Amino acid sequence: MKCCACGKFMAAVEGVTCPKCDRKSHRACVKIPEGVQVQPTWLCPDCKIQTPRKSDQNTPVRGLNSENIIKQGEEKPQSPVAQGFKESELALELRKFREELRETRQEFRSFRQEMFDLRNSIKSC
Ligand SMILES: [Zn+2]
Numbered sequence: 001m002k003c004c005a006c007g008k009f010m011a012a013v014e015g016v017t018c019p020k021c022d023r024k025s026h027r028a029c030v031k032i033p034e035g036v037q038v039q040p041t042w043l044c045p046d047c048k049i050q051t052p053r054k055s056d057q058n059t060p061v062r063g064l065n066s067e068n069i070i071k072q073g074e075e076k077p078q079s080p081v082a083q084g085f086k087e088s089e090l091a092l093e094l095r096k097f098r099e100e101l102r103e104t105r106q107e108f109r110s111f112r113q114e115m116f117d118l119r120n121s122i123k124s125c
């Protein structure tokens with residue numbers, strides 16, 4: 001018998017049983033303390049992932065329709081991602097510009113310092 005959370009061997013008596021797939025997991029793997037009864041609504045990590053979301057449950061017809069819904073869902077995020085990429089590029093340019101500005105400012109400051117030193121040396125002469 002294998003734990004369905006970590007895949008390692010476990011004894012049949014230990015662990016918790018998933019009510020859906022009837023597989024067992026180490027208590028430690030599913031974070032259920034020793035001696036605590038598993039809730040009837042509890043599912044193993046695998047079943048939790050596979051459990052359809054509420055929006056999917058509302059879908060009346062399975063098959064082609066649900067496939068279309070998945071495809072639409074996949075296409076939708078593409079444009080915001082592309083926009084986000086452009087924005088991040090712009091932000092990167094801005095950051096570069098700012099860094100250049102800072103460098104220019106530092107150069108100017110050192111230039112002023114040089115002028116100051118020069119003036120001091122002239123005075124001392
Ligand atoms: Zn385990």
Ligand SMILES: [Zn+2]
Pocket residue numbers: 018019020021022023043044045046047048
């Ligand atoms: Zn399960």
